[in-house]
Amino acid sequence: MSPKRIVLRFGTDSSVKPIVYRLVKDYDLVVNIVKADVNPQKEGTMVLEVSGERNEEGLNYLRSLGISVQDLNQGIVRNEEKCVMCGACTGICPTGALYMERPSMEVHFDGDQCIVCLLCTKVCPMRAMEVRL
Structure with missing residues (x-):
């Protein structure tokens, strides 16, 4: 299965949570952080390549935390x-x-x-x- 490229946008409440760890441990996903940027106010964006059988479950987990998840289709x-x-x-x-x-x-x-x-x-x-x- 080829990796899916996504862009995450998150606020201060999500930036302190171990979201990548949870994707790997709880959803058995392979995650490659392509780019991450967190500003001094702890808001930021992250570009990930994610692959695994439970992609959608993992992405729904991120959405449940209030993290914006967009396909990198542009x-x-x-x-x-x-x-x-x-x-x-x-x-x-x-x-x-x-x-x-x-x-x-x-x-x-x-x-x-x-x-x-x-x-x-x-x-x-x-x-x-x-x-x-």
């Missing part, structure tokens, strides 16, 4: 016609999905590494990085 694409290879996106990409190839100085995009954080869409001056739904 993606980022680079519009080749708009891109001017400035490289602004490469410095902000947390996973290295966007990188500058040397010596050609061409921007390359590895969609498999992308976690759809949307940072590239905000910094691209040409708006070449686009959200695909």
